[in-house]
Amino acid sequence: MSTFASLNLSPRLVAALGELGYKEPSPVQERIIPKALNGMSLLCQSQTGSGKTHSYLIPILEKLDFEDRRLQALVICPSRELARQVYEFAFAFTPYFPSFKVRLISSEVKSSQNSEGLSASPQLIIGTPGRLKEILSDKYAVDLRGVKTLVLDEADMLCELGYFDDIDEIYSKLNEGIATMVFSATLEENLKVRLSRYIGASFAYDGGENKTASGVSHHLIDIKHQDKFDALSSFLRIKRPYLALVFVSKKEDIGKAYEAVKRVGFPAIAFHGDLSTRERKTVIRRIKENEFAVIVASDLLSRGIDIPDVDMVISLDLPSDLAYYYHRAGRSGRFGKKGDSYIFYTADSTRLPKRLIEEGVQFDFLILKRDELTPDPVGLLPKRKLSAKKEFSDEERLEVRKAKALSREKKVKPGYKKRQAEAVEKVKRKYRRKAIKDKIRKERDAHYRAEAKKK
Ligand code: AMP
Secondary structure, three states: OOHHHHHHHHHHHHHHHHOOOOOOOOHHHHHHHHHHHHHOOEEEEEOOOHHHHHHHHHHHHHOOOOOOOOOOOOEOOOHHHHHHHHHHHHOOEEEEEOOEEEEOOOOOHHHHHHHHHHHHOEEEEEHHHHHOOOOOOOHHOOOOOOOEEOOOOOOOHHOOOHHHHHHHHHHHHOOOOOOOEEEEOOOHHHHHHHHHHHHHEEEHHHHHHHHOOOOOOEEEEOOOOOOOOHHHHHHHHHHHEEEEEEEOOOOOHHHHHHHHHHHHOOOOOOOOOOOOHHHHHHHHHHHOOOOOEEEEEOOOHHHHOOOOHHHHHEEEEOOOOOHHHHHHHHHOOOHHHOOEEEEEEEOOOOHHHHHHHHOOOEEEEEEEEOOEEEEEOOOOOOOHHHOOOOOOOHHHHHHHHHHHHHHHHHHOOEEEEEEEEHHHHHHHHHHHHHHHHHHHHHHHHHHHHHHHHHH
């Protein structure tokens, strides 16, 4: 394990990091910081809560020329909440570097204040795409010749939300050959290719298959046809979380989930896209001040926001874009802490949980029934075991006999017994595979018939 000092950072920055509580680099920081210090353009896919924000903030700070009052680095985030969070992380360094000026330019701040912010000559600007595009337009004549680094954080969301044109416009104003760093917890393969060509990346880091923080345990709860809001009440009564995040995919479910939490008597708040900027800011502050035990949220809160001490995430349903599930689950288990992610499902909603299983997420299975949570030994695991007593079909018997006879014809040659055994085993394997396939097909058909009947 390296130290910040061994990453060639200045003693002053190492000391500041130590005072801020960052004693040693996380794995992603260990990999990214040296490349970023070399001015490389790169793509980084890393778990949420792995310390990826600092893996770009630290090299940006290290490379800043404090004598130069021009803008030197730009960070673009998809939401104002994330932009504020990154800004706060960066602002925390200002006591240690008095000439360091950082500004937040986002839709959270009034246009006039955004432009006033420029008069302080920031060397680093963190912002959302729309406002950044505006502030960097010719109208404000910001000197962009000193910009050496551009960061796109949560890049998949930036693209998904249609910000690519804004980013492209900003990018086209910057010097050729600047270092561009693209970060995201989830990056689809084709997006990866597109983005790496776009920025001319010479390095890509993939933090691993596991798309959520490694301290998270995943659980699937069969709520047995209960109403999911009633199930939520009884689940909270059983689990009594310190701080739980409850996610719903449909906006109209937020109010119902909030009521279900209130019924149990937990201090709760709802966080959704309909809140005004000011309300959102207040809610985030109150959440961070530990005022609530349960936060009911839409996927707006699932991205990047760092809320410390979330011990469990509960998904009352799954988003059809499963990338959001990884973001949700990543809200707990941040920076090596332990966390739990629970998903409610019923026999009618097994499609998306099954897809997560196929993607390799390891679940344990539970049943929530009559205010009791018990292990489910079967869950949604594919039931592939064949019955112990194997019945041979006439067809199989005939083929085995043929295989034996064929190899017997050559019995004069040495090794015929081995060949015979192999030929028989081949036939048997073929039938074993066929039996498994038939069984899976039957199970699937039965499932579809049952689903059709319910409709
Ligand atoms: P991120 O993955 O950027 O959302 O960071 C998750 C959390 O990890 C934040 O609360 C950071 O303050 C914290 N963090 C980042 N780097 C380190 C480090 N090297 N040591 C300890 N905590 C860190």
